[in-house]
Amino acid sequence: MSTPSSPVQETAGPRRGVLPALSGLLLGMFVSMLASTVVSTSLPVIIHDLDGDQAAFTWVVTATLLTTAISTPIWGKLSDLYNRKLLIQIAIVIFVLATAAAGFSQDPGTMIAWRAVQGLGAGGLAALSQVIMADIMSPRERGRYMGLFGAVMAVATVGGPLLGGLITDTLGWRWNFYVSIPFAVLALIILQRTLHLPARVQRKVNIDYIGIILLSAAVSLLLIWVTLAGDSFDWWSTETILMVGGAIVATALFIVVELRSKEPLIPLSLFRNRTFTLAVIASIATGIAMFGASVFLSQYMQLARGATPTEAGLMTIPMIAGLLLSSIGVGALITRFGHWKPYLIVGSVFLIAGSYLLSTIHYDTNFALVSLYMFLLGAGVGMTMQNLVLVVQNTSSPSEIGVASSGVTFFRSLGGTIGVSVMGAALASSVTDLLSDAKEQLTAAIVSLGAGGAEIAEQIQSGTLPQVSSMPEVVRVIFEDIYAQGISHSFLIAVPFAVISLIAIVFLPNASLTRMTTSERMRASEADLATVSVPQGMDAVTATGTVRTMTADSGSASADAADDASVSPR
Structure with a gap:
């Protein structure tokens, strides 16, 4: 039997210093979102100017997503080992320098x-x-500050495409x-001055380099196969056997390495947690x-509805x-009532509805529909994306x-x-087939243009x-119909x-959602370890007397130990 003593109490009030600390973090997120969204509406123009095809368009997006996916667990593991403030500053520098170089x-x-590189x-x-x-x-408190995150998202996700379209059309x-x-x-600058995180206990760490290599190999082979199969080679081919087989072998080896590693990149024990x-x-x-x-959707607006980058942003x-x-x-x-599951269920229903309904659109579908x-799909993403991370953090060990x-x-x-790769491959295949089916109609339209049709x-x-x-009207309508069909079929995959x-x-x-931060949960765990436990086998009378004597004569040693643990650095 043990006598719990936690120095940290769950409180509902707002915490001091949260807003200054959040300011730099929010601005860092704004940089990331702006650099991504400002380019989204311009990608069709960019790929056209660089003489790229549909496969290049897909890979410009997939390359970022691929390295983002691979590097995310690496950064996460490093955050459990090293200074998180320094790490996020390094991430910002890498992201922005690579973005500028892409220009x-x-x-x-x-x-x-x-x-x-930007994806890293x-x-x-x-x-x-x-x-x-x-x-x-x-x-539990995070919802209180969602207005700030919403404002950042609004400026970056709405203003980014509009700004990107305007810049593309003018500069x-x-x-x-x-x-x-x-x-x-x-x-x-703001992160350096305002973000003050609890000190971390220095310890010897081991980086799982082999796990990083195997994870990168498995994910890369799978995505390269998905992107190129059906275009550069057949779905059932030697290349498919090599790539898929390689991805399976790399995944199996990754699992073996993670089970034996002292500091695994993705601890497989996490999957014992049903919530995770x-x-x-x-x-x-x-x-x-x-x-x-x-x-x-950006491609649909520009290639299926003939919009300019600025119009596509709007x-x-x-x-x-x-x-x-x-x-x-x-x-x-969620902050007010503490319930989260009903909103996640509704959000997932919206995801299904939005994805299916977008698979029915044509080039001339009423834009109100x-x-x-789009609103349903966006609402589904907004209700599920961050809250899935929230519920995992709520039940995970503070050290993980x-x-x-x-x-x-x-x-x-x-x-x-994977979704972008599969949808891009499906779109490229559909466009090729639809262009072949519309060959006679397209030829007649080009001929009707006379000398201008040669270009x-x-x-x-x-x-x-x-x-x-x-494009001229007679040709544009054909291409709008083709791309609308291809893009709508792609949404059906989701x-x-x-x-x-x-x-x-x-x-x-x-x-239920806890009201304690990770730092407070860590200190509470340390305090629990520091409390005095009664040895097994001691009878109830002796145990009671011992605890009372300790409390009276020693001034509550367990409480002192808890207090010491509550102020010690992590």
Whole structure:
């Protein structure tokens, strides 16, 4: 029997110093989101100017998502071992320098390479922001500050595409990659001055280098196969056997290494936690919906509805509005009432509805309906994305907050990467087949243009991603119809994953949210270890007398030990 004594009490009041500490963190997240969203509406123009095709378009996106997915658990593990403040500053520097370098690209290959480096920094920002938030605020309190996160998301996700489109239409697309640099410098300064995290106990650490290599190999082989199969080689081919077989072998070896490693990259013991396992499954579907929508809705607006980059940014506002309203509203409700599961269930239903309805759109679908479908999808993402991380942090051990948070984020990024790759491959295949079916109609339209048709024919034969908004009416309508069909079919891929997400969320344990931060939970655990336990075999009378004597004569030694533990550094 032990006498619990915790120096930390759960309180509902706001914590001092949270807002100053959050300011730099919010600005760092803003830099990451702005650098990504400002380019989203310009990608069709960028790939066209760099003479890239649909595969290049997909890889420009996939390269970032791939390295983000791979690096996220690495950053998460490092956050459990090293200074989190320094790590997030390093992540910002990597992210912004790679983004700026991408602006100098002269061909798709260079662009893809720098976008891959950009993903390394993005993985750090994605993982560390979640971990640091758990350090300075409790799961129950987080909804109180969702308004601030909502404001940052609003400026970055709504203003980013609009700003990117405006810059592309006026200054040129390269300036999109430079706009985030001054914000990054400011974020680094503010983080240095305002973010003060608890001191961490210095200890000898072991980096799981073999695990990092094996995880990178497994994920890379799988995504390269998904992207190239059906285009560069057949689905059933020697290349498929080598890539898929290699991914399976690398995954098996990764599992073996993780089981034997002293400091595993992704502790497999986390999967014994039912909440973690189900949240991972649900996060995969959320990632597919979130990343797939952001990539292919921009293409739909420009290639299926003939919009300019600026117009495409405006046309995707309904989805962003759904995401913002749901995330802010649900965050406030969770803080006030403490219930989270009903909102996750509703959010997953919205994901299913939004994904399915977007699979029915055509180039001439009433835009009011398209807006409704986008709003539903955005609301689903807003209600599930951050709250899945929240419930995992709520039940994870304080010493494993980093790997647990980054684990969920990793599988969300992995789901998004696979989703974009599969949807991109499906889109490229559909466009090729539909162009072949419309060959006679397209030829007649080009001939009707007379001498001006030669330039259009040359552009089509080059395989370069077309700039549909600049095409003559007779040709533009054909391309809009083709791309609308291809993109809508791609959204159908997300539906079964959204259904799986709903099932996983339904079976999530409905645990109450704690009001303690990670630091307080750690101190409470140390205090519990420091309390005096009665040895087994001592009879009740003796035990009672011993405890009373200790309390009277020693001034409550267990309480003193708890107090000492509560002020000791982590």
